[in-house]
Amino acid sequence: MTAPVFVVERFEPDGDRYVLEGAEGRHAVSVKRLRPGEEVVLTDGAGRYARCEVTGTEGKDRLLVRGEPVAEEPAPSPRITVVQALPKGDRGEVAVETMTEVGVDAIVPWQASRCITQWKGDRGLKALGKWRATAREAGKQSRRVRFPEVADAATTKQVAALLARADFAAVLHESGTERLATAPLPTEGEIVLVVGPEGGVSPEELALFAEAGATPYVLGPTVLRTSTAGTAATALLLARTGRWS
Template sequence: MTAPVFVVDDLGAPEGTGTPGDPRAAAGAPAGGPRYVLEGPEGRHAVSVRRLRPGEEVVLTDGAGHWAACVVLDTEGRDRLVLGRGPVLAEPAPEPRLTVVQALPKGDRGERAVETMTETGVDAIVPWSATRCITQWKGERGVKALGKWRATAREAGKQSRRVRFPEVTEAMTGKQVAALLARAELAVVLHEDPGHPGEPLATTALPTSGDIVVVVGPEGSLTPEELDLFGEAGARVCRLGRTVLRTSTAGTAAAALLLGRTGRWS
């Protein structure tokens, strides 16, 4: 089983590059490296929930691509884990970068979408208040909802052993989404319409670098005005398959398809 991941605020400057899981990247002797004490909520989870013991391996990360392989040396009380820390390494940013623009779903489906997209490997998630969204983020409700999405991305990043967590941006308007699409190497709008089926995402030509941006509309579909706006920004209308997915699952399905085709899952 791969080593569990814990988040710390600052690991210091990286000393090289590497990816967790690659034995060459984690080479060294963490048990004889600098002493590091993991405390606070992360330390409490490691000691009292995970019940880690001396000799077990963990990974520390700042969630921004910096990480260090560590070995448990000892525990202190119920919330302090004493580690031997290996060198701090930087995981290279993946190419191409994948962003999903997610229309706001009802209830907790948004958090489920963020969770599964994070586990799949999406690099950025953009909440979007589409015209036909039943849920709208306004005032304190919007601040709270965005905080939940960001917390979900952090926890899902840890669970899936990522050291570079996805960015969850502020909610965007349709015009802001169009500007994002205009800058992308490949811009895609997932749209289900028997009269205008679009091209299969499974055969769409993909870039090897730059940004891929995928728009997932609301349950009530996109409006003609939104389709025109995104089309003028250079987006291509695509479909996933013959079945119709919920807005909370379409982004994950598209991400899996694209990441497999780009080679990032190799």
Template sequence: MSLHVHLVPSLAGVSAGAGVSVEGAEAHHAVAVRRLAVGEPVQLTDGSGRLATGSVVATGKARLEVLVAEVAEVPAPSPRVTVVQALPKGDRGELAVEVLTEIGVDRIVPWAASRSVAVWRGERAAKSLAKWQATAREAAKQARRAWFPSVTPLASTDEVAALVAEASLALVLHEEATSALPASVPDDVLLVVGPEGGLAPEELEAFAAAGAQTVRLGAEVLRTSTAGVAAVAALLARTPRWG
């Protein structure tokens, strides 16, 4: 059975025989919620490709001391997958972030599409972004990921178009598209998922001008919170990551 993963700020320079302290909320969860005790095995990650396996040697109210037995460097996943997720209503945004993280997405970009029902402004924007980032962090631990995804600040349509132009392959999910997902996947893929109200014509034009291809998943029309998950799973099944 795989070990539960706990996040630490850095594992740079850590080697077998070293001690690592886990502090704050992460340690509290391990000790008070998961009831980790002295002698139990544990795995730590810094979310940037380093994994340290060891055993608990001491615990406190918000402290966990781990004696490292082994350190591993995990290569960055390839292909790298970015999902631009239009803001869904209610808690569907967190649902999308959670499952996208679990299946291996590397970057999630919240997008203020013109037809998005949800709106992030001012204090709400900061709180909503923090919630998406926390959701991704917890989902990455649940999925035992060595590389945690980034969740960027809210992007405008112009900023998404710039990301499209930078990607090796940019795909826009659209129910009226005539093309299916490509059979081959390059090292850098960007997927745009529109809002409940659909993509506006000017958004489609901007993304096409930046080099994006419109694709559809089939006859069914999926919710914005699940469409990206289905598309990424289909894409990754064509790559060594899921091969």
């Protein structure tokens, strides 16, 4: 088993001893029941991390560790961003969880015209908070030290602007005549992929995205739910760009 990952708010300059407390410390001491001599990884979730050895515990929520010098994982290239239309129920968290585990770099919630779910007011803020918390927990579970960014919910015009800046822009859609598995991909820069809602991307949205330079592609012969399409596509892109090699 690889060492479990825990999040720290910051690393002390030139420090090699840390105290993990609060919710993270409680999970380490009372749930994981870590003991002296075991290994852990501390990270800020933004690429900085330190491999550490447990030296002791205090009470039920304080883990004492001694660490190696802080290192930084390089930002991956090409960067993969998935624009995820809002699914119904908890399928949004499922999508975020599995895309994070696979290795996506950024997720943009999208209020598509055919989305049944609406993020408005406090409800929208609560839902966004759940997506971000899910990305954090899935990042820890999958032993990542650079968690995916979960942006504020975007409008269709904002998504089009994001696509226009991308080095490769694609929309997963049944109208595509080409497969994502054979699309020409950049070796660096940013890949942006749009995953529509269960009701599909509207003709007006497709037209706007096409103007922004996005091409419609299909994944394969089967139809995937919106909550699984992004994960499957991300895995394909990670393999094709060499990030999984």
